[in-house]
């Protein structure tokens with residue numbers, strides 16, 4: 001260990017020290033960083049370079065003793081190449097980038113997500129468990145079927161130990177209740193009198209539905225959402241490939257976490273995203 005910080009202008013090579021199949025077409029990796037890094041904030045991301053293939057943004061699921069945890073869902077060639085990596089292989093990392101979640105104290109913390117959106121929510125759950133009243137931490141996860149639920153055992157174990165409240169559902173009813181996570185979220189908001197903050201990460205359509213629901217409840221004092229379902233090239237504000245309309249905010253530096261006040265101003269939110277060419281595509 002020579003350096004004390006992770007460089008964010010060029011990749012630094014880290015060694016994969018652990019790999020496991022987390023759920024359907026999703027692998028998790030622990031990567032040993034060659035520098036001492038103290039902590040990462042939930043919601044921040046890295047740029048992961050898979051040598052010979054591609055570099056792309058990935059959320060931080062954990063960081064302890066300079067060992068970084070990531071979860072990679074199969075999408076295309078870049079993520080498939082990472083899935084083929086094994087313990088002992090080297091990958092490039094630069095970061096940490098972006099604005100994190102900022103949980104206030106004394107509220108209900110309602111974390112809601114699906115797919116690879118669960119990676120920043122894992123780190124957020126961990127941080128909240130170390131600080132907050134456990135009764136106030138609620139994690140809502142939804143997936144098409146049981147085999148697609150990310151961190152299922154990890155979350156279910158904390159629920160069984162009374163450390164969090166885990167609300168889980170699947171489209172096909174193979175685990176938890178049948179339906180969408182917004183069903184339980186809405187029921188919770190109807191019954192709760194304590195102010196709540198919603199933290200969401202996942203497909204943008206789902207986040208927009210959560211946002212529209214949250215706006216109906218006066219007890220929702222803020223919503224913080226990760227606009228990570230979008231294309232990024234540089235990750236540090238230089239190329240504008242992640243800019244949103246009409247504000248021109250770049251998701252990599254002004255986000256990826258945006259709060260209610262900012263989300264209200266992004267007309268693209270839940271409607272359009274940009275392709276690699278810069279062209280806008282309806283979500």
Ligand SMILES: Cc1cc2nc3c(=O)[nH]c(=O)nc-3n(C[C@H](O)[C@H](O)[C@H](O)COP(=O)(O)OP(=O)(O)OC[C@H]3O[C@@H](n4cnc5c(N)ncnc54)[C@H](O)[C@@H]3O)c2cc1C
Nearest residue numbers: 056057058059072073075076077078079116228230231232
């Ligand atoms: C802030 C942020 C955090 C992310 N965190 C995770 C994570 O923790 N785990 C995970 O599995 N995925 C994560 N992603 C998504 C991941 O970066 C893309 O799925 C990945 O780039 C796909 O590459 P591919 O070559 O496998 O697929 P491709 O065939 O290249 O693309 C598949 C899909 O991913 C999109 N995509 C391609 N390249 C990028 C890129 N550079 N940036 C964003 N989207 C892209 C494409 O528009 C397409 O919709 C995150 C994205 C962002 C913006």
Ligand code: FES
Nearest residue numbers: 233235237239240
């Ligand atoms: S990815 Fe280049 S400015 Fe955001």
